Amino acid sequence: MEKTTGKHCLKRHKFGQDEEDFISNFKIVISDNLLSFNDSAHLEDEEKQYQFSTFLKHLSSEALVLTYAGIHGVTRDVEKKFHLILGIRNRLAARYHIDVYDVTAEMIHEERQELTVKDIKAALDFLDGRMSIDQMMEEDGIEGEAFEDKNNEGPELKNEVMDINVQKLFDLFLDRMSDIEKFFALIEIGCSEKYASMTVSQFSVDPVFINIVEADSRYAKNIKMGDVVIKRPDRHSYTDRDIELKDVKFVGGTVVRYQREQTRFRWAKLKEVISEDDILGNKSVEYFQEKWDELLNKYNY
Structure with a gap:
């Protein structure tokens, strides 16, 4: 069943040389979440049980996000924002019978106003190959700091005694x-x-x-x-x-x-x-x- 779900994703997304990364991500996500399958603590409806295939389909989405985040060199949260923007662009192109590249950042902003026009433009420039991640950081696109690791900030020293x-x-x-x-x-x-x-x-x-x-x-x-x-x-x-x-x-x-x-x-x-x-x-x-x-x-x- 795991192989069936994985093969469907590979066929649809055509990862090419990154295929092994998706398979590895999928296995890791399954391993980390296996104990939560039909665990009442993780179910909105404790009375309802789910088929394992449905569980795997849900986990495959997380593996896809992680794989694309790796390909793009961004965090999972930024990749989810990319996915949202591309989805809206595709829907608008279909709705107005226009090419996806004719969909503007302003049109996408009208659909999801929590996304700023600046962030949308930066995302599209990156995804369409017009801008690198380094350039996006310089332009402060996609909230700028989301593209950088915050690990190097270091802790601020405060109290002297630990309870x-x-x-x-x-x-x-x-x-x-x-x-x-x-x-x-x-x-x-x-x-x-x-x-x-x-x-x-x-x-x-x-x-x-x-x-x-x-x-x-x-x-x-x-x-x-x-x-x-x-x-x-x-x-x-x-x-x-x-x-x-x-x-x-x-x-x-x-x-x-x-x-x-x-x-x-x-x-x-x-x-x-x-x-x-x-x-x-x-x-x-x-x-x-x-x-x-x-x-x-x-x-x-």
């Missing part, structure tokens, strides 16, 4: 994670400027990250041998040149993109039960940094 209950909550938060999930969670909170500024391709060949992935039975299959091109290692330099590595061990990029998205979701959930002051407090920073050092020492061999 024992806060520490217990942090312990529970991290203990429920695998090491690969902890790795990205601690990067997100600001434990490493080095990793916070890495591109997906830089992550893919990092020795520590490879060791962590190799030790995880769920993700070890994403380790491959081949050529890797690191595009603009210093993303803020216009003179920076690509680096091409031949026949090296690397981790498939979908793992990095997926974990980054999941990490942001986990921190958002934690902030629902604890204040940001507690998360970014002085003693909290020390706590997370200690956990980071432990993790790094475990896999830096």
